[in-house]
Amino acid sequence: MTDELPKPLAGKIALVSGAAQNIGRAVAHGLAADGAMVLVNGRSNADALEAVAAEINDAGGHAMAHLADVSDENAVRGMTARLADEAGGIDIVVSNAGLRRQTPIMEMSYAEWREILSVALDGAFLLARYATPHMKARGGGAFIGMSGVSNHVGSLQRAHVNASKAGLEGLVRGLAVELAADNITVNAIAPGAIDTVRGAAAGALPPGMAKKIPLGRRGTVDEIAAMVRHLAGPQGGYITGQCIHINGGIYLGH
Secondary structure (H helix, E strand, O other): OOOOOOOOOOOOEEEEOOOOOHHHHHHHHHHHHOOOEEEEEEOOOHHHHHHHHHHHHHOOOEEEEEEOOOOOHHHHHHHHHHHHHHHOOOOEEEEOOOOOOOOOHHHOOHHHHHHHHHHHHHHHHHHHHHHHHHHHHOOOEEEEEEOOOHHHHOOOOOHHHHHHHHHHHHHHHHHHHHHHHHOEEEEEEEEOOEOOOOOHHHOOOOOOHHHHOOOOOOEOHHHHHHHHHHHHOHHHOOOOOOEEEEOOOOOOOO
């Protein structure tokens, strides 16, 4: 009889924003399955967040829910402080929160432009800004931002979404260089067409999308979560400053 192997993220503490559903929920479950204690965050729908935390805890993991708007500096400062105080620090941050909206540029208000950028870009900055001291205190960590293929191929009526993700990738590259000496890796993941529940504001999925993907199907949330687990785990320790594409071959650039 052999002893059970230790989980790769045992003893690690993670924060996942936008974790109430879809990719964020799968990421939270995946990190918890690998042994991390996970704070699941969202800015609305407290019941959904509590449900995700309960699912993880019922499965034998450790999770807590925290409602906070990642575009609000005070809210992010408070959330990271709570996690550090109650769990002992922060090792992993997954900046997954983002808004998808389709609006022609001539109909787009500056307020809408700012709202979209405030979540995906400003939110990533604030999470990095307030989690980094805790990562340094723990001897290192991993920061992962969720980008998207539309930033690379362009997307109709989503100039603001594309801009937010392009900015996120620039932030990732800058932080990767700046934080390398502190043993903190910083990467982005750019999912392609993933099988998720789409909000009404995101618009309908273009017809025939799967036929345009070389692998002939949409990706799954667990396939995205698997890459997060790799980047956050010990085998991902030499990967930093990268944008990793998971899109079934629909975009072959770099």
